[in-house]
Amino acid sequence: MKNIGPPVYSQIALDIAVRIARGELKENTKISGRSKMASEYNVSPETIRRSFQLLQDMKIIEVLQSSGAIIKSRDNALKYIERNNIGDDFRNLKRELNTLLKERSNMDKRINEIVGQIIDYSERYRNIKPLYTLEFEIPENSSILKKSITETKFWQNTGATIVAIKRSDDIILSPGPHFVFEPHDIIVVTGDMGIAQRIQDLIKNCDQ
Structure with missing residues (x-):
């Protein structure tokens, strides 16, 4: 039987947790109410309610009685991400990014060295006739x-x-x-x- 994956409300909860972990959504700030979030994710307000409830159960947010929710813990968001087996992916991507940045830095350095050598040769042999x-x-x-x-x-x-x-x-x-x-x-x-x-x-x- 084909695996249909986690339910939509769970995927949305995970996405919100990722945004909190990245710092896009800050601790002690308010996030939009169900209607606005429903429009953002193109789902029903009931789906957002279930996403908020899941995040509240994980002590990541606190749902307000009026509207929206308050972000309570970035650490709990990170733990929730790790529980959903994407923490390693983030770390691997971060390591890969650091490696690529180092390689690009080394490549830029080598390119500058080669350009400098070409300029040096051009200046040195500008007036020498070819053999x-x-x-x-x-x-x-x-x-x-x-x-x-x-x-x-x-x-x-x-x-x-x-x-x-x-x-x-x-x-x-x-x-x-x-x-x-x-x-x-x-x-x-x-x-x-x-x-x-x-x-x-x-x-x-x-x-x-």
Whole structure:
């Protein structure tokens, strides 16, 4: 058989207790009469009367003979909530909220750190030209054949730094100044965008 849950008056009583526990409704203050509360919860005044009676039995409110009720005890409201098995839910939600707030604080802090680093890098490298890595094959009758890196004044003439030389199946990393160029060597260089034309001019054929 399907569980239809607690009666409406009990649900309303619990909701009022929650509002008292949250401080929305203060101790020693008056809450609205049955007609107004009935309109607020869209139920009959009789349902509100039963809700008030339940809360009065729990010593949470005191029903007035004239109209409405006086809130007597927030502590009793909390006890009533716990008895209805939602106290743990409140505590869990509060813990989860605190965890999320801490995570958000840490995330905001990290975002600020990253933004600061980006700004720092932008300022530091604003005037530095980007570097490119390019490859050039030395033709068979290049003007730099049988010459060392020092003899060709490679860096002085091109502004490029030789990262490696590919020779057949070998890769020579960071060749020294006495490295001698051979036909079909592939020079791997890094530098600004202007190095391409300068290197082409340096390694061009002797008969060009």
